[in-house]
Each structure stands twice: as structure tokens, then as C-alpha cells.
Amino acid sequence: VSPLSSLIRRWERRSPLSAEDRAAIEALPVTRRMGERDAYLVQEGQPTTTCALLLSGMAFRQKLIRDGARQIVSIHIPGQFVDLQNCLLDVADHNVQALTRVELAVISKGALNDLAAARPALAKALWLDTLADAAIFREWIVNVGRRDAKSRIAHLLCELVLRLDAAGQGNHGAYKFPLTQEQLADATGLTAVHTNRTLQALRKDRLISLSSQALTVLDWRGLCHLGDFSERYLRHAL
């Protein structure tokens, strides 16, 4: 079975691919690669040579500012490219880090660009992936820019839960949740201390239970309401 079958499956949820398109994907030269937790998969400033599809584990993208503070700008689950933009960039403009131990399918930039040039339907699929990313970025801006701490974290959890569900990684409202509180803080623009207190509030409100990397949603409606969550922006991401 091809390492890119998860990609084909995800793209076919949007619309069916022709046999030739599927064959072209499966013919891509792929290298498997592992990454340890916290390992840098892409580093800002590095010349780019490949794109990587996440096969298992989770990863996130982040930027560092001068004083050393970190802002996480997205979180990735299996079936997604973690650095699709590198396909069209000479130099990486942000960092990608493994959140857990990860397994990657690495494809050369050139092969992916050739694929897009030769097969319009796949070019569109790649474009759509970029667009889905961008939609999430926009909502992420709103989250850190205009919501208070409780809403921010609630919103982030809602988004992750829907995406994990779509990827078949959740069962009955329970999820593996490998983010540390410090990482959750870096994703929401808060401090780790305040994130801790905010999580306690969410637990006291009986919205979630979260401990030892296990997240359970106790009150989905309530969490969505608190997080001011509407799933429209995830249209092409699920």
C-alpha cells in the first residue's frame, strides 16, 4: 500500500480523482522519514528542497520573535502536508516542529511542482490545501486577536476536535492530546501559567476533562458556545 494513500483518501473526500491522477500520485518518488518529539522538521532561513506529508503523529508550525517568545500558527494531524508552502519557496519563512514522534512521507519540491504542472486536478487539490490552511490561519488571527483566554482555548479545542474526528482519530469525544500547557499557551498567545488557570476553569465548568495527554469533551455545545465556534471556516479542512 502506497504511503500516499492517506493523501488520496483525503482528496477524494472532496471530489473523486481520475485513475490517472491517482496513479500519478502513487508514482511520486517518496522517502520515509521519522522525527523525534520536538525535532525541527523545517527551520526558518533554511533553503527548501522537499515537502513532507504527515503519516502519523502530530506537528506544528511556529515562528520565534526576537525576545525568544514563540507563536504557534498551526497544528497538523496525519494526512496533511506540514510544509506545502516550501514547494514554492526558496527559503523557509517559519519553523515546523514535531509535536510527537512523527512519520513523514518526503517528496521533492520538483516532483510536486511537476505533478501540479501536468495534472490540473491535482494542482487544484494542492491549491485547495493551501486555501484550507489559509482559512484556518484567518480564524487563528481572530482567536488570538479578539477573544479572552477561556474562549481562545475553547475555540482551539473545538477546531482540533473536529479535525481529529474528520481524520478518524477520535472516539466518542475522547482524543489523544499531546500538547503541553506551554504549547497550548504558545498557540493561543497566552502564558503557560494563565493557560493552566484557564484549563482549570474549563474543567470546573465541566466542559472538558484533560489530563495525561487525554482530552475528553464533556459538553460539546457548551464548549462551542464559550469558544464562539462556527465550523464554516473548516469547509475544506475536514
Place this chain on the structure above:
Amino acid sequence: VSPLSSLIRRWERRSPLSAEDRAAIEALPVTRRMGERDAYLVQEGQPTTTCALLLSGMAFRQKLIRDGARQIVSIHIPGQFVDLQNCLLDVADHNVQALTRVELAVISKGALNDLAAARPALAKALWLDTLADAAIFREWIVNVGRRDAKSRIAHLLCELVLRLDAAGQGNHGAYKFPLTQEQLADATGLTAVHTNRTLQALRKDRLISLSSQALTVLDWRGLCHLGDFSERYLRHAL
């Protein structure tokens, strides 16, 4: 002269287009449309039918949250699409508003999709536009998530100044700057009051002068340093 010549010019700054590609762009059926200041050009929840290229004036994209607060997620200058994502969305997932009186070249979704399907080089150009947007979104997240008020505003000004320069809209560090302080606040995740005080601080530090819609950069190096600004992420946006 074609209304899409500014688009061709911008795309050709990245790499030359073939005569056929240029002809295909110029053959697109285009409708001109005006928009008054503050007018909604796209409304969240609306079915999408067209994409619009900004010919003159400025526009911005924003989302509203439940309590009515607004977060501006991007600002657009002539030569850019203000709603390219609508090409691949059935329903708009955010709002687009005119910042000044604007002039638009409206193209039907279908025509643009056909263009992308038929002409790989143009599909790539559209993809690259989406990617450039996404790079700006990422930095925008960092800005509102991790920088303090002075840095946030300085960073936003740095970005706009470079983009205005690239679009040929600046002369000698002086720019038309139609954002009200309230809009600047909504873009940076601050309040209008605090934005006002922060601008006063930037003026007192002799970094900028800003009044009656005219921005002058007095100390570019200093502004970049304060804003923790690095232009790498604008690689494809300029």
C-alpha cells in the same frame, strides 16, 4: 488597455508569462464595479459567485465575533485579489470591506477556475497568490499573539510600507494611509484608545509621523527594530 494589466504586471515580476497566458488573462470576461468606503464587498455566509481584483483604493478582510468585536485579518492594495478564496468556496467564510472608495475588476468563479484548469502557469500564479496571503496571515498571527502594542503597530506599518512601495504607491517614505485608528486597532487586536496612545508614543520616539491620512516614516531602521520586522515572509507578496 486591459483592466487586468496590473495583474499581469504583478505576476510577471515573479516570472515571465507566455504570450498565450497573457492573452488568456486578457480574454477573461471582466466587469468593473465601484465600492464606497466601508461598503461590504463580500459578506460571510453569502454564496460566492465571483472573485474581484482590486484596481484602485484599498480594502480589508475581517471577521466579527459574537460580541460584535471585529478582527481585521488582512489589508489589500491595488493589483491583488481581495477574495481569491471565493473561487473555491461555495459560501464566504469572512467579510471583505472597502477601506476607501474602491474600483474592482470582477471575474466569475467559473472563468477563473477554467483558466486555472487550462493553463498550468496561471494555476501556479493563483496558487502562489494564495500562498503569499497565507505567509502574511502567519506573521499576522505572530503579531497579535506575541508582540506588545508598540511592536504590533510598528510591525504592521513596516509591512504596509514595503507592500505600498512594491505597488509603486509610495514616494520617499511618505504614503497615503487611509486606516482610522479604530481600524488599526481592529487589525492589531488592540482597542482604539490604546492604539491612539501607542501612536503618540511612536511619534514621540520620532519613528513616524501620521496625521490626516498621511504616513511618513521618519526612522525606517528604528521602526523595523521596534516591530521586530523581517521581510522574508513577504517573498512572494511584493
Place this chain on the structure above:
DNA sequence: CGTTAATTTGAGACCATTCAATTTCGGTGG
């Protein structure tokens, strides 16, 4: 000029931060 929008100012309150210390957890080796 008159009217409305935009900017500016002041003071008090609050959400989130900072800094430091403590407790718990997960994994490791004896």
C-alpha cells in the same frame, strides 16, 4: 459653518503577566 466622525485625554478596573516556589507526573535505572 454646522454636523458628524475621528482623535485625544483622564482615571479606575481588570485580565493576564511575571517571578518564584511547590507539587505532580512520566520515565528510567538500580
Place this chain on the structure above:
DNA sequence: CCACCGAAATTGAATGGTCTCAAATTAACG
């Protein structure tokens, strides 16, 4: 299996950046 270790989570108290609310001033525009 337990002792140990570092990482992660938790707690407390004080500080501070930003917000809120309200009012005054200035600028924009017909």
C-alpha cells in the same frame, strides 16, 4: 518494584499592560 530524576503542572502574590467608560477636543465634509 521502588527510588530517583527532569519535565510538566500547579499555586501564590505582586505587577503591569491594556481595557473600559466617559468626556473633551479636533478634524473632515457637505
